[in-house]
Amino acid sequence: MATFDLYLDLKGIFENQKEKAFELRSGDQQDRIEKLRALQSWIRTNSQEIRDATFQDLGKPGPETDLTEISMVLGEISHAIRHLDKWMKPKTAPNPIHFTGTNAYVQPEPKGRSLIISPWNYPFNLTVGPWVSAIAAGCTTIIKPSEFSPATSALIASMASSLFSPAEASVVLGDVQVAKRLLELPFDHIFFTGSPGVGKEVMKAAANNLSSVTLELGGKSPVVVDANSDLDKAALKIAWGKSINCGQTCIAPDYVLVNKSIESAFLEKLAAAFEQLLNPRNKGIRASNSYGRIINMAHWNRLKQLMDNAVTEGAKITYGGEGQETEKYFAPTILSCVDQNMQVMNEELFGPLLPVIGYDDLDEAINVINGKPKPLALYVFSRNRYPVQQLAQKTSSGALVVNDCAAHFGHPNLPFGGVNNSGIGKAHGYHGFIAFSNEKAVFQQSSRIDLIKTLYPPYTLKKQKLIRLFSRFS
Numbered sequence: 429m430a431t432f433d434l435y436l437d438l439k440g441i442f443e444n445q446k447e448k449a450f451e452l453r454s455g456d457q458q459d460r461i462e463k464l465r466a467l468q469s470w471i472r473t474n475s476q477e478i479r480d481a482t483f484q485d486l487g488k489p490g491p492e493t494d495l496t497e498i499s500m501v502l503g504e505i506s507h508a509i510r511h512l513d514k515w516m517k518p519k520t521a522p523n524p525i526h527f528t529g530t531n532a533y534v535q536p537e538p539k540g541r542s543l544i545i546s547p548w549n550y551p552f553n554l555t556v557g558p559w560v561s562a563i564a565a566g567c568t569t570i571i572k573p574s575e576f577s578p579a580t581s582a583l584i585a586s587m588a589s590s591l592f593s594p595a596e597a598s599v600v601l602g603d604v605q606v607a608k609r610l611l612e613l614p615f616d617h618i619f620f621t622g623s624p625g626v627g628k629e630v631m632k633a634a635a636n637n638l639s640s641v642t643l644e645l646g647g648k649s650p651v652v653v654d655a656n657s658d659l660d661k662a663a664l665k666i667a668w669g670k671s672i673n674c675g676q677t678c679i680a681p682d683y684v685l686v687n688k689s690i691e692s693a694f695l696e697k698l699a700a701a702f703e704q705l706l707n708p709r710n711k712g713i714r715a716s717n718s719y720g721r722i723i724n725m726a727h728w729n730r731l732k733q734l735m736d737n738a739v740t741e742g743a744k745i746t747y748g749g750e751g752q753e754t755e756k757y758f759a760p761t762i763l764s765c766v767d768q769n770m771q772v773m774n775e776e777l778f779g780p781l782l783p784v785i786g787y788d789d790l791d792e793a794i795n796v797i798n799g800k801p802k803p804l805a806l807y808v809f810s811r812n813r814y815p816v817q818q819l820a821q822k823t824s825s826g827a828l829v830v831n832d833c834a835a836h837f838g839h840p841n842l843p844f845g846g847v848n849n850s851g852i853g854k855a856h857g858y859h860g861f862i863a864f865s866n867e868k869a870v871f872q873q874s875s876r877i878d879l880i881k882t883l884y885p886p887y888t889l890k891k892q893k894l895i896r897l898f899s900r901f902s
């Protein structure tokens with residue numbers, strides 16, 4: 429397979445996958461497992477190249493790449509290999525009484541030709557992860573990774589070309605224009621990971637062909653810290669969730685709502701937690717080899733402007749606040765005295781800024797959360813059941829995580845995804861497999877007992893009684 433550049437014939441690449449997509453419908457489990465094993469082996473052999481590429485793109489520390497990019501994808505692959513047999517099997521649909529004698533089951537079949545469009549923040553994980561699901565489901569794939577993480581995107585292109593024919597998997601390198609042109613094609617499924625704004629564009633384009641979509645989007649994921657919580661643990665976990673990839677994580681804690689009775693203690697512990705994680709030898713976080721960089725100057729400037737704007741409007745920087753432009757270094761920064769109307773509370777931060785707002789009553793915190801679009805994740809730290817139950821009942825989010833941050837991403841059996849503005853559809857494990865599969869309903873009438881036939885016209889009195897009887901069992 430060759431790597432494709434900007435203005436090559438995208439339609440040609442798409443057409444070239446038609447026959448293969450048909451061939452893959454045969455549902456050869458062993459064939460899919462062999463492909464997954466080949467991918468697994470390539471990743472294991474080339475893990476240093478992956479580390480180098482993500483370092484080049486985002487200054488990601490090697491161990492962070494191991495944890496959040498490589499091991500996540502390897503986990504996704506081994507989980508798929510282990511469970512593919514079960515996933516591919518038809519699932520019996522139990523018969524109600526009037527279907528007695530029929531055979532009904534759900535047979536997952538590959539949707540066909542799929543498109544994966546991915547972002548720059550976890551450029552390996554969020555491109556190859558969905559691709560694993562597409563392979564497991566038996567789809568062909570065109571992949572458009574982000575233009576803002578060029579080293580990792582190029583590496584993925586070379587991985588694809590060494591493992592697959594272009595008829596099965598093609599990586600198209602390019603920008604928004606390329607993505608838009610790809611979206612004109614009648615894919616059977618589009619798996620998009622990115623911002624809610626672009627997600628809307630993707631869904632509009634998909635509507636022209638009625639292509640199904642999985643939209644893995646972003647937003648503002650809140651954290652609620654209850655008065656009765658383990659503050660040291662909460663601070664450490666929030667600081668970790670925010671410092672990984674410099675906060676450029678879709679499920680990073682975006683802002684914290686903390687009970688006012690513990691607000692000042694929490695602010696101190698949060699600052700101490702950042703120090704513990706990123707500055708243990710007191711040489712400054714900038715010198716830390718455990719902290720990455722902002723993707724580009726446009727995002728660095730966006731974050732600086734957000735921080736300056738908050739300060740101008742009365743927020744206080746209680747920790748951090750410094751940066752270094754040429755290195756694209758931006759310190760983890762805690763903002764207090766934050767107001768709901770500030771810009772930092774009204775757009776996804778996607779960086780190391782962390783506004784902290786005190787609340788008196790849990791309902792106040794719930795109202796803040798419900799005043800914004802439904803988040804991808806909602807975190808709550810508490811020793812009590814009551815606040816957790818209240819948040820579970822009164823708010824909606826892609827995930828509810830209690831006493832931890834971001835850890836749910838790695839759970840192989842949980843669906844990963846948002847709700848409305850934070851996403852449509854789910855990823856990971858079985859849920860990813862299903863995203864790329866059509867759950868075909870198969871219904872086979874019995875040649876011996878056919879109760880359905882007894883309901884056909886003419887509607888004699890006896891048949892009317894029978895219909896009424898059956899409707900009681902429906």
Ligand SMILES: NC(=O)c1ccc[n+]([C@@H]2O[C@H](COP(=O)([O-])OP(=O)(O)OC[C@H]3O[C@@H](n4cnc5c(N)ncnc54)[C@H](O)[C@@H]3O)[C@@H](O)[C@H]2O)c1
Pocket residue numbers: 545546547548549550554572573574575602603604607608611621622623624626627629630643644645646647677678679776778804845846850851
């Ligand atoms: N839910 C998740 O799993 C998840 C994971 C990571 C990031 N995100 C979200 O992604 C966003 C950050 O990533 P980003 O800046 O790369 O997102 P983005 O939406 O700007 O870009 C994502 C991809 O879409 C392409 N694209 C951009 N504009 C397009 C358009 N008009 N039409 C078609 N394609 C277009 C880009 O080239 C890129 O490949 C954040 O909002 C973050 O929360 C979500």
